[in-house]
Amino acid sequence: MATFRIKRFNPEKQPEPYFEEFNLDIADGATLLDCMNEIKWTLDGSLTYRMSCRSAICGSCAVKANGHALLACQRQGEHLLDNDDTITLEPLGNMKPIKDLVVDFTPFWDKINKVKPYLEPKDEAPAKERHQSQEEFRIIDDASTCIMCGACYSDCNTLEVDDNFLGPAALAKAQRFVGDSRDSKTLQRVQDLSEPGGIWDCTHCGECVERCPKPARPFDRIKEIMTVALENGVHNNNGARHALSFTNSVKRSGNLNENRIPVESMGFFNIPGLLSLIPIGLRMLLKGKVPPVIHHSIDEVDDVKRIFKELDQ
Numbered sequence: 231m232a233t234f235r236i237k238r239f240n241p242e243k244q245p246e247p248y249f250e251e252f253n254l255d256i257a258d259g260a261t262l263l264d265c266m267n268e269i270k271w272t273l274d275g276s277l278t279y280r281m282s283c284r285s286a287i288c289g290s291c292a293v294k295a296n297g298h299a300l301l302a303c304q305r306q307g308e309h310l311l312d313n314d315d316t317i318t319l320e321p322l323g324n325m326k327p328i329k330d331l332v333v334d335f336t337p338f339w340d341k342i343n344k345v346k347p348y349l350e351p352k353d354e355a356p357a358k359e360r361h362q363s364q365e366e367f368r369i370i371d372d373a374s375t376c377i378m379c380g381a382c383y384s385d386c387n388t389l390e391v392d393d394n395f396l397g398p399a400a401l402a403k404a405q406r407f408v409g410d411s412r413d414s415k416t417l418q419r420v421q422d423l424s425e426p427g428g429i430w431d432c433t434h435c436g437e438c439v440e441r442c443p444k445p446a447r448p449f450d451r452i453k454e455i456m457t458v459a460l461e462n463g464v465h466n467n468n469g470a471r472h473a474l475s476f477t478n479s480v481k482r483s484g485n486l487n488e489n490r491i492p493v494e495s496m497g498f499f500n501i502p503g504l505l506s507l508i509p510i511g512l513r514m515l516l517k518g519k520v521p522p523v524i525h526h527s528i529d530e531v532d533d534v535k536r537i538f539k540e541l542d543q
């Protein structure tokens with residue numbers, strides 16, 4: 231017998247959420263969604279969640295199971311049991327719960343809309359369709375598989391502390407159009423995506439890739455946008471300067487010059503930004519954490535330079 235510990239919330243009856251336990255025998259091969267349906271249909275008809283396709287296509291059944299977002303119809307219940315034969319279910323994170331496992335997707339959709347998720351073509355519509363080669367389509371193929379389930383958005387660490395961050399799903403959608411050979415706004419798109427709240431605010435934790443049930447893999451798409459932004463000379467922001475400073479430091483000496491990187495990332499002429507580094511520098515000094523003033527190259531620096539040269543060719 232498995233225990234389902236489900237976070238319940240009905241603001242019309244009780245302002246605070248609470249956990250309720252249900253016991254259920256998990257049938258062989260039953261998905262988590264099958265189990266939730268069984269609970270709803272036989273134990274408590276008021277249990278509320280979204281579902282539709284039951285085939286990992288519509289994206290509506292995403293919930294948190296044992297702390298991580300997933301599609302309830304894509305995973306077998308038995309595989310999710312913890313050591314106490316329990317599965318803990320909660321609504322997706324980073325969005326406001328409405329009732330039980332249903333959350334308000336408004337911020338998610340607002341951010342998708344913000345990245346202009348539609349083609350802005352180069353020329354007038356042709357008589358027939360606009361063609362792409364297989365190679366051109368491959369660039370946007372993975373991002374096109376997103377089913378808007380919100381699992382990545384739920385578990386994104388940056389969104390937990392910064393509502394302004396566009397988030398992994400919107401950025402994956404943005405790559406779908408940044409990389410589209412038929413689009414005319416690539417430069418404008420990467421400039422917009424380099425603003426605060428965009429690509430450079432991602433912490434590279436990779437959580438969205440772990441949670442994504444499709445090949446969309448948002449962090450991989452974010453890296454692709456970063457590459458396009460840098461290739462298009464969109465360097466006038468802290469994130470791009472940081473990436474370039476980091477790369478140049480390794481290229482020059484084989485390791486990181488930790489005194490130089492913060493200054494280069496902030497920008498030499500960004501006086502308020504540079505002044506903002508002073509308190510951190512002083513705290514580091516007091517704790518004895520200031521890196522050596524004279525930066526030394528590693529012994530194998532020639533090998534590092536050779537690798538960069540090969541990459542540049």
Ligand code: SF4
Pocket residue numbers: 382385386387388389397398431432433434435436437438439448449
């Ligand atoms: S890699 Fe970036 S977008 Fe993905 S979860 Fe981490 S912070 Fe969020």
Ligand code: SF4
Pocket residue numbers: 375376377378379380381382383398399402441442443444446447448
């Ligand atoms: S990128 Fe993946 S996890 Fe995020 S909404 Fe799309 S399918 Fe879901």
Ligand code: FES
Pocket residue numbers: 281282283284285286287288289290291292301302303304
């Ligand atoms: S019910 Fe459609 S993805 Fe799960």
